[in-house]
Structures are given as C-alpha cells and as structure tokens.
Amino acid sequence: MIAEINFLNEWIPEQMGPGTIFILENAGEIGEESDPYWAVLSCPSCATLGLITRKQIAGLIPVICGSDKCSAQFHICNNDIVPRKPS
Numbered sequence: 024m025i026a027e028i029n030f031l032n033e034w035i036p037e038q039m040g041p042g043t044i045f046i047l048e049n050a051g052e053i054g055e056e057s058d059p060y061w062a063v064l065s066c067p068s069c070a071t072l073g074l075i076t077r078k079q080i081a082g083l084i085p086v087i088c089g090s091d092k093c094s095a096q097f098h099i100c101n102n103d104i105v106p107r108k109p110s
C-alpha cells in the first residue's frame with residue numbers, strides 16, 4: 024500500500040495513481056450535510072476510485088476501499104495513509 028498522499032490540482036484521470044486525492048470542485052455541496060463528499064481518492068492499494076467525505080479526509084473516520092477485490096482500510100493522517108489497525 025502507498026503510504027503518502029499525492030494531491031492533484033487538476034482532474035486528470037490518467038494521473039490518479041494509487042493514493043492520489045483530487046478535491047471536488049463542489050466539495051461540501053453533495054452528500055450528507057453533516058459529512059459531505061469532499062474528494063475523490065484513488066485507493067492506495069488497488070487504485071480504485073472512490074468518493075471520500077470531509078470526515079474521512081480529516082482522518083476522523085476510516086476509508087474503506089469500495090472494490091470487491093480489495094479490503095484496504097486506512098486513515099488519512101495529514102498527507103499520510105495509515106493502515107487501519109485491526110480492532
């Protein structure tokens with residue numbers, strides 16, 4: 024798993040390698056009002072793209088990869104990806 028986050032300033036799908044985050048242009052405007060969608064994250068393990076919320080990008084709740092073939096679970100901690108400890 025990639026350990027560091029890479030921020031993209033422009034939406035360039037070919038550059039969404041594992042661990043890349045692109046902040047949505049309408050961040051905060053869609054999803055739950057208390058925890059809206061904030062960015063697109065490429066899974067640091069398998070590069071599957073998924074939406075993440077404000078709380079996930081703040082590291083408050085873990086990110087779980089949406090792919091059926093990948094079970095990556097991790098926290099975003101500043102610019103690092105921290106694998107979730109088994110509870």
Ligand SMILES: [Zn+2]
Nearest residue numbers: 066069088093
């Ligand atoms: Zn994954």
